[in-house]
Amino acid sequence: VSRTLRIDAVSYDLLDLSLRTTFRTHWKTIRRHSTLRVRLRAGDVWGEGEAYTMAAADGLATLRSLELEGFAPNVLLGRIPSIPGLASRSAVDIALHDLIARIEGKPVHDLLGLPRAAATTCVSVGLDEPAAMIEGARSWIAQGYPILKIKVTGATDLTLLEKVREMGGPSLRIWVDANQGFEPDRLSEVSEILRRSGVEIVEQPLPVGRIGEYAALRPRLGLPIYLDEEIRSAEDVVAAVVAGGIDGINVKLAKLGGIREALRAIRLARRHGLSILLGCFFESSLGISASTHLLALADRVDLDAPLFIERDPYSGLAIEGASIAPPGGPGLGVLASAAEG
Numbered sequence: 001v002s003r004t005l006r007i008d009a010v011s012y013d014l015l016d017l018s019l020r021t022t023f024r025t026h027w028k029t030i031r032r033h034s035t036l037r038v039r040l041r042a043g044d045v046w047g048e049g050e051a052y053t054m055a056a057a058d059g060l061a062t063l064r065s066l067e068l069e070g071f072a073p074n075v076l077l078g079r080i081p082s083i084p085g086l087a088s089r090s091a092v093d094i095a096l097h098d099l100i101a102r103i104e105g106k107p108v109h110d111l112l113g114l115p116r117a118a119a120t121t122c123v124s125v126g127l128d129e130p131a132a133m134i135e136g137a138r139s140w141i142a143q144g145y146p147i148l149k150i151k152v153t154g155a156t157d158l159t160l161l162e163k164v165r166e167m168g169g170p171s172l173r174i175w176v177d178a179n180q181g182f183e184p185d186r187l188s189e190v191s192e193i194l195r196r197s198g199v200e201i202v203e204q205p206l207p208v209g210r211i212g213e214y215a216a217l218r219p220r221l222g223l224p225i226y227l228d229e230e231i232r233s234a235e236d237v238v239a240a241v242v243a244g245g246i247d248g249i250n251v252k253l254a255k256l257g258g259i260r261e262a263l264r265a266i267r268l269a270r271r272h273g274l275s276i277l278l279g280c281f282f283e284s285s286l287g288i289s290a291s292t293h294l295l296a297l298a299d300r301v302d303l304d305a306p307l308f309i310e311r312d313p314y315s316g317l318a319i320e321g322a323s324i325a326p327p328g329g330p331g332l333g334v335l336a337s338a339a340e341g
């Protein structure tokens with residue numbers, strides 16, 4: 001990037017999104033929400049980024065307090081750690097990667113030295129009454145989706161997993177995400193039914209802050225444990241390695257503060273033998289596209305937001321059934337729909 005290039009203009013707003021149906025986990029329920037959107041201009045090139053946060057209004061206030069104009073995009077990328085708020089930082093970081101890649105005329109994955117890769121995403125079944133969850137699973141299976149991530153808690157009647165296995169047959173892959181909803185004793189109690197149902201991984205079973213308990217829990221569970229809410233930085237990956245009993249981490253850009261920190265976390269995790277699940281929040285295709293440029297680094301993929309968002313204001317992701325890949329073209333590669341302008 002030319003040294004004379006500077007950020008000439010910035011704009012921040014909330015992107016109002018709605019889901020096709022209400023989605024519930026152990027600790028939140030979503031139907032309509034707002035994400036943070038960042039636009040940066042250098043010369044006549046724009047870059048855009050997006051990130052989900054439960055505190056979107058606070059995030060917008062953070063963004064509006066930033067003074068990014070006048071900085072060279074490369075310099076700004078190095079200054080990102082000083083932006084408070086991980087989601088705000090992520091939206092700016094993604095916009096900068098989009099901007100720099102567009103200026104250089106290459107896709108973001110190319111800018112990062114990564115190949116363009118496609119992957120099979122799981123689709124999520126939200127918490128509900130067992131009958132509704134089974135119906136939700138049935139619908140995804142009928143549409144040919146090969147991997148389900150089923151949201152559960154310690155209170156969920158897990159015989160529903162056996163019913164889902166029966167419906168999906170031996171080839172269906174089942175992941176379970178507890179979103180911090182278990183106590184170790186309860187998880188040990190249900191470990192038999194989890195294994196019998198052919199569950200492949202169990203995500204974030206315990207509440208955040210109890211990372212020291214996994215080393216003892218892992219042999220009792222007998223299944224791979226992935227951490228999600230617990231991992232918000234590369235340092236958290238180190239903590240997971242030190243604690244032991246952890247098999248993988250869920251990497252979400254908005255949670256980690258953007259592409260740069262996600263890459264640090266991924267490198268550390270790999271070095272210590274942890275697997276990578278590339279995840280997302282309910283962002284539009286703008287935010288999701290940033291993650292698709294990292295697909296070459298993922299062992300498992302949960303980028304199902306485009307299947308849930310109603311009237312996605314961005315298009316261009318290569319999605320066919322459960323197969324997902326980044327758009328072609330420079331930068332993130334997504335296009336704003338006509339209505340967005």
Ligand SMILES: [Mg+2]
Nearest residue numbers: 177203228250
């Ligand atoms: Mg999760």
